[in-house]
Amino acid sequence: MNLQQIIDQLELTVLTEKKDFSSIEPTSGYTSDLLSCVMAGAAHGSIWITLQAHNNIVAVAALLETCAVIITEGSMPDASTISRANKEGIVLLSTPQQSFPIVGKLWEMGLRA
Amino acid sequence: MIRIRADLHVHTVLSPCAEVEMIPPLIVREALDLGINLIAITDHNSSANIESVQKAAKGTTLSIIPGMELQTREEVHVLCLFDTLEQIKTWQKIVEASMPDILNDIEHFGEQFVVDETGDFIRREERLLITSSDLTLTEAYNKVTELGGWLVPAHVNRKMNGLLSILGFVPMDIPIDVLEISRHLQPAEAYKKFPQIKNYPLLQDGDVHILGDFAGTNEFILNNISIQELRMAVHQQEGRSHRILN
Numbered sequence: 001m002n003l004q005q006i007i008d009q010l011e012l013t014v015l016t017e018k019k020d021f022s023s024i025e026p027t028s029g030y031t032s033d034l035l036s037c038v039m040a041g042a043a044h045g046s047i048w049i050t051l052q053a054h055n056n057i058v059a060v061a062a063l064l065e066t067c068a069v070i071i072t073e074g075s076m077p078d079a080s081t082i083s084r085a086n087k088e089g090i091v092l093l094s095t096p097q098q099s100f101p102i103v104g105k106l107w108e109m110g111l112r113a
Numbered sequence: 114m115i116r117i118r119a120d121l122h123v124h125t126v127l128s129p130c131a132e133v134e135m136i137p138p139l140i141v142r143e144a145l146d147l148g149i150n151l152i153a154i155t156d157h158n159s160s161a162n163i164e165s166v167q168k169a170a171k172g173t174t175l176s177i178i179p180g181m182e183l184q185t186r187e188e189v190h191v192l193c194l195f196d197t198l199e200q201i202k203t204w205q206k207i208v209e210a211s212m213p214d215i216l217n218d219i220e221h222f223g224e225q226f227v228v229d230e231t232g233d234f235i236r237r238e239e240r241l242l243i244t245s246s247d248l249t250l251t252e253a254y255n256k257v258t259e260l261g262g263w264l265v266p267a268h269v270n271r272k273m274n275g276l277l278s279i280l281g282f283v284p285m286d287i288p289i290d291v292l293e294i295s296r297h298l299q300p301a302e303a304y305k306k307f308p309q310i311k312n313y314p315l316l317q318d319g320d321v322h323i324l325g326d327f328a329g330t331n332e333f334i335l336n337n338i339s340i341q342e343l344r345m346a347v348h349q350q351e352g353r354s355h356r357i358l359n
Contacts, residue, residue: 033279034278034279035279035280035281035282036277036278036279036281037278038281039281052187052279054187054249054250054280054284055251055284055285055286056280056281056282056284059281059282060281078249078251080286
C-alpha cells in the first residue's frame with residue numbers, strides 16, 4: 001500500500017507540497033501525542049498519527065524519517081511549521097477525524113505496527 | 114545587592130488540586146518560617162487570589178510576584194510571571210477568552226475558592242481551571258513577553274504536562290531562556306537525564322500545593338525584585354546571580 005492510496009481512502013488533506021505519493025510506502029504505523037514517546041518508540045519510515053500540531057513535530061518526523069504525519073481532529077499546524085516541513089521534505093496530512101478511526105482504517109488497509 | 118531566597122511556583126485554594134490550607138496568611142507564615150523572601154503565586158489559568166496574598170504579606174519581609182501557571186493548547190504547563198497586577202489582569206483577560214466553557218466538577222477536581230487576605234471565602238470559581246487554554250505555547254510566549262512578563266516552562270522533567278515529555282525538546286521558534294525543574298530533582302541529575310536542556314539555566318521550585326511543598330532553594334543576588342533582575346540573575350549578568358541550594 002502506498003501513501004497515495006492512504007490519502008485517497010482516508011480522504012486526507014495534503015498540507016505540504018505535492019509529490020509522487022504513490023512511490024512512498026510506509027513500513028508501519030505509530031500513534032502518540034507525546035513527542036518524547038514518539039522519539040523513543042516510533043519505527044523509521046512509519047506513518048505517525050497524532051493530534052499534536054506543534055512546530056516540534058517536524059524535527060521529530062525528520063529524526064525518524066517518518067513517511068508522513070497524519071494530524072487528526074482538524075488540529076492545524078501554523079504556516080512556519082508547514083514551511084519547515086517542506087524544507088525538511090516531511091509530508092503533513094490533515095483530517096477532521098479523530099485518531100482512533102484513522103488508525104482503525106489504516107489497520108483495515110493492512111498496515112501494522 | 115540583596116540576597117533573596119525564592120519559590121516561584123505556589124498554588125492557593127483557587128487551584129482545585131491545592132489543599133485547603135493554601136490560604137494567604139498560612140502561605141505567608143510558612144514562607145517566612147522557612148526564610149523565603151520571595152514567592153510567585155501561580156494558580157492554574159487564573160490570578161484571582163494574588164492580591165489577597167499580597168495584602169497578607171504587607172508589612173512582612175515577603176514579596177509576592179503576580180503569576181499564573183498556564184496550560185497551553187499542547188497541554189504544556191508554563192509559569193507566566195509579571196511585575197504588576199495590571200499586567201496580569203490584562204493577561205488574565207486573554208487567558209479567560211481562550212478557556213473552554215467547562216464547569217468544575219468539585220467531586221473530581223476539588224474546590225476552586227477565591228478568598229480574601231484572611232483566607233475567608235469570597236466566591237467559588239465555577240469554570241474548570243485545570244484544562245487547556247486554546248493558546249499555543251508560541252502564542253503564550255509572545256503575548257507574555259509583549260506584556261513585559263517572563264514565561265518559564267514548569268517542571269520540565271515531569272511526565273504529566275512537562276514540556277520535555279510533550280514536545281520532546283525545547284522548541285527553537287521562541288527564545289525560551291530558562292526552565293523550571295521539580296524540587297525532587299537536582300540540577301546535575303536533570304542535565305544528565307535530559308541532555309537536550311544542557312544550554313538552559315534552571316530554576317527549582319516547590320510547585321507548592323500543600324504547605325510542606327515549599328522548596329525555597331532558589332538563591333538570587335539582585336539589585337531589587339523585578340522580572341528583569343530575576344532574568345539577569347539566572348543568566349549571571351552584571352553581578353546578579355542565581356544558584357540552586359542543596
